[in-house]
Amino acid sequence: MRMKMSEAKLISGADLSQKLLSELEVRVKDLAARGIVPKLTVILAGEDPASKSYVRSKAKMCKQLGLASEIIRLDAAVTQGELLTIIHRLNSDDSVHGVLVQLPLPKGISEDIILNSIDPAKDVDGFHPANVGQLSIGAPTFVPCTPKGVMYMLDAINCDLAGKHAVVVGRSNIVGKPVAQLLLAKHATVTICHSRTRDLPSVCKTADVLVAAVGRPKMITAEYVKPGAVVIDVGINRVDGAIVGDVDFDSVKNAAEWLTPVPGGVGKMTVAMLMSNTIESAERKNKA
Numbered sequence: 001m002r003m004k005m006s007e008a009k010l011i012s013g014a015d016l017s018q019k020l021l022s023e024l025e026v027r028v029k030d031l032a033a034r035g036i037v038p039k040l041t042v043i044l045a046g047e048d049p050a051s052k053s054y055v056r057s058k059a060k061m062c063k064q065l066g067l068a069s070e071i072i073r074l075d076a077a078v079t080q081g082e083l084l085t086i087i088h089r090l091n092s093d094d095s096v097h098g099v100l101v102q103l104p105l106p107k108g109i110s111e112d113i114i115l116n117s118i119d120p121a122k123d124v125d126g127f128h129p130a131n132v133g134q135l136s137i138g139a140p141t142f143v144p145c146t147p148k149g150v151m152y153m154l155d156a157i158n159c160d161l162a163g164k165h166a167v168v169v170g171r172s173n174i175v176g177k178p179v180a181q182l183l184l185a186k187h188a189t190v191t192i193c194h195s196r197t198r199d200l201p202s203v204c205k206t207a208d209v210l211v212a213a214v215g216r217p218k219m220i221t222a223e224y225v226k227p228g229a230v231v232i233d234v235g236i237n238r239v240d241g242a243i244v245g246d247v248d249f250d251s252v253k254n255a256a257e258w259l260t261p262v263p264g265g266v267g268k269m270t271v272a273m274l275m276s277n278t279i280e281s282a283e284r285k286n287k288a
């Protein structure tokens, strides 16, 4: 008779983001003692409901931590020129340490041109090509927030990545590619999969660490997971009003050893890491 596997242990984004925030509090106090308050400015163009909710949670966490924040809300009809003018003003405003343009942008605006226009020293998202390049040569300045949050979670469970097979499903600039770079920097053997990968379940099943960042609700089932693997679910999908991940939690919990829940997993880390990058920017600008 087969023994029933024990259920996966949860990696709690709620707990770990609180731990990170308490680490950050110390740094905010140190800066405050020197008369410095890190400030994040977020630009939100248009009415995308998910973007509005993300931006609200960013501002809320700034307040909780004692950071200054400003949200610049723009009509979806804003022109690229108007947006660039605002970014240039923020680039030269000494009181602003982080400039973040919430994606996706309204139609007709080039994401490349906008991301390129942000001062790399204020690019707390880590999306400017200069920062992407720094990450790829292993000398990171600003690391994108979600990948940084994923690495914090792996570190929290003492996951030694050296020599392990890490499989990343998804090749986006925001998550898939940067998380692959970070895993590689920790000496994992990294495979990046995407929509054209042949026999995806078999490839995923060889993973010691599986990172799902595809944006397809509950796509990763137990069939994709090696028993004992660490499974990190980056998906945030809205299905009938509920938030579900890319991982089919009820199926995978019986195969994985560690698993991140959605909600209450990676998403919480992302916002906390944005605070970390904003504080880092203020520290860097004011280093003695």
Ligand code: GUN
Pocket (backbone or CB within 6 Å): 100, 101, 102, 103, 104, 125, 145, 146, 174
């Ligand atoms: N839209 C979805 N995720 C992100 C993110 O991490 N940063 C920005 N700026 N926009 C997003």
